[in-house]
Amino acid sequence: MGINWHDFFIVGNPLILGSQIAIGLTMIGIVAVVTYLKKWKWLWQEWFTTVDHKRIGIMYILAGVLMFFRGGVDGLLMKAQTSRPEMKFLDAQHYNEIFTTHGVIMILFAAMPLLIGIMNVIIPLQIGARDVAFPQLNALSFWLFFSGAMLFNISFVIGGSPDAGWTAYFPLAGKEFTPGIGNNYYAIALQIAGIGTLMTGINFVVTILKMRTKGMTLMKMPMFTWTSFVASIIIVGAFPIFTVALALMTFDRIFGTHFFTLSGGGMDMMWANLFWLWGHPEVYIVVLPAFGMFSEVIATFSRKMLFGYKSMVFSVVGIAFLSMLVWVHHFFTMGSGPAVNSVFSITTMMIAIPTGVKMFNWLFTMRKGRIQFTTAMLWALAFIPCFVIGGVTGVMLAMGAADYQYHNTLFLVAHFHYVLIPGVVFAVFAGLYYWWPKMFGFMLNEKIGKIHFWLFVIGFNVTFMPMFFLGLDGAVRRSYTYSAESGFAPLFLLSAIGAVILAIGFAALCYNIYWSAKYADRNISNDPWDARTLEWATSSPAPFYNFAKLPEVKTLDAFWYMKKHNEGLTLNDNEIKEIHMPSNSGLPFYMAVVFGVAGFFLVFEWKIAALVATIGIIAGLIVRSFDYNDGFHVTVDEIKQTEKAWRGNDKGVNNHVS
Amino acid sequence: MSANVNTALPLEYQTEQNRMNILGFWIFLGAEIILFGTLFAVFSVLNARYAGGPTPKDLFEIKDVMVETILLLTSSFTCGLAIYEMRRNNRNGLLLWFIITLLLGAGFVFMEVTEFIHYVHEGATMQTSAFLSSFFVLLGTHGLHVSMGIGWATMVIIQIFQRGITPVTARKTFIIGLYWHFLDVVWIFIFTFVYLARMVS
Numbered sequence: 001m002g003i004n005w006h007d008f009f010i011v012g013n014p015l016i017l018g019s020q021i022a023i024g025l026t027m028i029g030i031v032a033v034v035t036y037l038k039k040w041k042w043l044w045q046e047w048f049t050t051v052d053h054k055r056i057g058i059m060y061i062l063a064g065v066l067m068f069f070r071g072g073v074d075g076l077l078m079k080a081q082t083s084r085p086e087m088k089f090l091d092a093q094h095y096n097e098i099f100t101t102h103g104v105i106m107i108l109f110a111a112m113p114l115l116i117g118i119m120n121v122i123i124p125l126q127i128g129a130r131d132v133a134f135p136q137l138n139a140l141s142f143w144l145f146f147s148g149a150m151l152f153n154i155s156f157v158i159g160g161s162p163d164a165g166w167t168a169y170f171p172l173a174g175k176e177f178t179p180g181i182g183n184n185y186y187a188i189a190l191q192i193a194g195i196g197t198l199m200t201g202i203n204f205v206v207t208i209l210k211m212r213t214k215g216m217t218l219m220k221m222p223m224f225t226w227t228s229f230v231a232s233i234i235i236v237g238a239f240p241i242f243t244v245a246l247a248l249m250t251f252d253r254i255f256g257t258h259f260f261t262l263s264g265g266g267m268d269m270m271w272a273n274l275f276w277l278w279g280h281p282e283v284y285i286v287v288l289p290a291f292g293m294f295s296e297v298i299a300t301f302s303r304k305m306l307f308g309y310k311s312m313v314f315s316v317v318g319i320a321f322l323s324m325l326v327w328v329h330h331f332f333t334m335g336s337g338p339a340v341n342s343v344f345s346i347t348t349m350m351i352a353i354p355t356g357v358k359m360f361n362w363l364f365t366m367r368k369g370r371i372q373f374t375t376a377m378l379w380a381l382a383f384i385p386c387f388v389i390g391g392v393t394g395v396m397l398a399m400g401a402a403d404y405q406y407h408n409t410l411f412l413v414a415h416f417h418y419v420l421i422p423g424v425v426f427a428v429f430a431g432l433y434y435w436w437p438k439m440f441g442f443m444l445n446e447k448i449g450k451i452h453f454w455l456f457v458i459g460f461n462v463t464f465m466p467m468f469f470l471g472l473d474g475a476v477r478r479s480y481t482y483s484a485e486s487g488f489a490p491l492f493l494l495s496a497i498g499a500v501i502l503a504i505g506f507a508a509l510c511y512n513i514y515w516s517a518k519y520a521d522r523n524i525s526n527d528p529w530d531a532r533t534l535e536w537a538t539s540s541p542a543p544f545y546n547f548a549k550l551p552e553v554k555t556l557d558a559f560w561y562m563k564k565h566n567e568g569l570t571l572n573d574n575e576i577k578e579i580h581m582p583s584n585s586g587l588p589f590y591m592a593v594v595f596g597v598a599g600f601f602l603v604f605e606w607k608i609a610a611l612v613a614t615i616g617i618i619a620g621l622i623v624r625s626f627d628y629n630d631g632f633h634v635t636v637d638e639i640k641q642t643e644k645a646w647r648g649n650d651k652g653v654n655n656h657v658s
Numbered sequence: 659m660s661a662n663v664n665t666a667l668p669l670e671y672q673t674e675q676n677r678m679n680i681l682g683f684w685i686f687l688g689a690e691i692i693l694f695g696t697l698f699a700v701f702s703v704l705n706a707r708y709a710g711g712p713t714p715k716d717l718f719e720i721k722d723v724m725v726e727t728i729l730l731l732t733s734s735f736t737c738g739l740a741i742y743e744m745r746r747n748n749r750n751g752l753l754l755w756f757i758i759t760l761l762l763g764a765g766f767v768f769m770e771v772t773e774f775i776h777y778v779h780e781g782a783t784m785q786t787s788a789f790l791s792s793f794f795v796l797l798g799t800h801g802l803h804v805s806m807g808i809g810w811a812t813m814v815i816i817q818i819f820q821r822g823i824t825p826v827t828a829r830k831t832f833i834i835g836l837y838w839h840f841l842d843v844v845w846i847f848i849f850t851f852v853y854l855a856r857m858v859s
Contacts, residue, residue, distance in 0.1 A: 205682075
């Protein structure tokens with residue numbers, strides 16, 4: 001029982017030793033800098049205990065970018081290992097761990113927080129609300145996600161990383177074949193983060209249903225709000241399945257049950273079914289909000305209303321519905337039989353229909369528009385052809401019979417990178433460039449942005465396009481090396497070169513953030529892009545109460561209408577009333593700590609210690625039950641001052657876009 | 659956010675925040691339905707995989723399960739009476755029925771734990787077979803929910819003692835009511851598909 005101390009720290013691998021030292025030094029460095037600058041109090045009061053949706057969103061985005069970096073390093077290590085045949089850079093075990101953590105981190109700890117972060121910042125602003133429905137729950141969601149992400153990340157220096165793939169298929173992921181504790185990290189860290197995500201889903205469903213401002217009917221909601229709403233519903237419908245699957249995995253691995261084992265009557269294929277019953281909807285959870293962002297960006301920079309708004313809404317709902325009916329296409333080759341495979345082939349191909357509708361809607365939005373080639377718009381433009389390649393290869397994979405040829409090859413890997421990178425990463429970049437002024441009050445540099453764009457898009461295509469051909473030639477995924485005789489070497493090398501370009505592109509983004517934070521002009525208007533939706537009706541960055549007077553909506557693209565008809569743009573002093581806002585709370589942070597500690601003990605199968613830590617969780621819940629803090633009121637004078645600061649300078653702002 | 663008060667509605671629905679909390683809890687119950695639905699699906703896949711271990715016919719005793727069922731169903735009824743008293747603004751009646759509800763719930767949990775201990779003594783543990791793994795996890799999840807509900811409701815009872823029936827305590831009581839009835843519905847499915855169906859076949 002339990003895990004021995006000598007397994008605690010991973011030793012003997014120079015790469016990991018280097019990381020351990022680097023992590024140690026970075027942590028000491030951060031603590032030293034914060035202490036030196038005397039920022040602990042500020043950090044605690046303004047950020048760790050905040051319930052402001054905009055700050056929570058920014059913390060999500062920051063965590064997401066960090067995790068994107070970590071996942072990207074994993075990707076580079078894999079590309080380095082496969083750049084030449086018979087490379088000796090990583091051994092098989094280390095390669096297994098890296099492709100596992102790359103997948104988990106990119107999907108769950110990079111894509112999810114980046115999207116949920118932007119949702120957090122923008123949705124309440126877009127619907128004209130002052131916060132989300134449950135602000136403190138929102139903070140808890142973030143901190144649980146963060147706790148799960150950190151728990152997962154320490155795995156590679158303490159105890160060992162999971163190594164059974166991000167899908168963690170049984171029987172491989174069971175105790176029999178993966179006896180170490182790596183996969184315990186998978187089961188428990190994802191569980192903690194997943195609870196946070198489920199709470200976010202509930203929060204946003206209620207926020208969007210109940211907190212829309214006066215006049216904003218469902219069919220007058222901005223498209224990003226619509227797609228986030230539908231994604232939140234999918235979260236509520238799909239994440240409990242993952243919760244159960246992970247719990248059963250934990251029981252199998254730590255308590256010796258027989259859900260997915262080969263012995264004792266367990267059924268290993270049930271894991272694959274449960275995993276993809278969550279996993280396929282998960283793809284749409286990340287891609288739908290991204291579609292919403294593209295819709296906003298394309299409409300804004302085409303200077304036109306979104307084409308086919310209604311068909312867009314119906315196609316989003318259709319995609320959500322179909323997303324629950326396609327999971328078997330992930331394992332056509334596992335012997336379900338032709339009848340089952342045919343049904344799932346058809347449902348899978350049907351997804352191409354609503355997605356095609358959306359594609360044409362975007363194209364027709366641009367038709368006869370006055371397109372402005374801003375960086376955000378460039379991402380949206382590049383998304384369309386790249387995503388179509390991902391989609392078309394997806395339809396190829398959807399054919400059950402043909403899938404026997406593609407399954408488990410790099411063709412599949414190329415396909416889902418062509419879906420997820422244009423579909424999610426491009427969208428997040430577009431969203432960041434577009435909404436950055438609303439978050440921080442300055443714009444990202446457009447020139448560096450374009451360098452970032454070209455490097456990233458070229459790097460992306462050079463990395464993943466060769467993998468289609470490698471896959472068709474028979475190169476399998478998750479294989480740590482290949483022979484020189486296979487003839488794969490040139491394309492693998494090309495792909496590795498692409499990955500380097502991709503990495504330089506990401507570095508350009510980081511430099512852009514640094515440069516803009518330091519030098520960018522702060523004197524910008526509340527509406528620097530001449531945009532169409534309500535988030536631009538308030539100052540940049542938005543005040544913590546969002547709107548001094550809640551806007552009234554008459555049409556789609558409400559802010560555009562307000563500007564054209566010059567309605568509701570001004571604010572009279574007598575319209576200002578006291579605003580009620582929620583108070584900060586340290587409880588979500590505390591909960592994340594105890595959840596992390598309990599999870600850590602459980603990973604190491606120290607059951608008694610985990611049980612003791614659980615008392616800490618219950619204590620937190622009890623404190624919350626007796627918490628009657630009803631928030632505070634912002635005084636009229638304070639609102640007047642804040643509003644005067646940005647409303648007065650209508651003529652004085654510098655314009656940065658023509 | 660406490661604006662938009664509508665005194666024509668029942669106490670727990672009067673403020674906007676309360677209405678959002680109640681809607682949020684309904685959506686949470688939707689997620690719970692998916693969670694239990696998944697556990698039921700797992701059970702239905704594994705329920706004939708005894709791996710040489712005991713079968714339902716060797717284990718289940720319908721009399722004890724019947725008592726558990728009656729305890730829990732009755733507690734759902736008394737929970738309804740508690741909400742009725744709350745609507746009549748009768749604090750003592752609310753507390754009385756609420757406490758009776760929890761005692762019945764505690765009786766249910768006690769019976770269930772005794773039942774589990776009995777099975778373990780007969781050599782039927784969750785490590786024995788896939789059938790028993792799914793049995794213990796499905797019922798254990800439900801039992802844990804009931805236990806959590808008892809602890810949570812105790813906190814709310816203390817708050818009603820301290821504060822009386824206010825919009826906030828009324829909302830908390832109402833939400834626990836929803837939770838309690840939901841657990842009752844889940845138990846009806848457990849009773850039907852886990853016990854009765856297994857004993858017939």
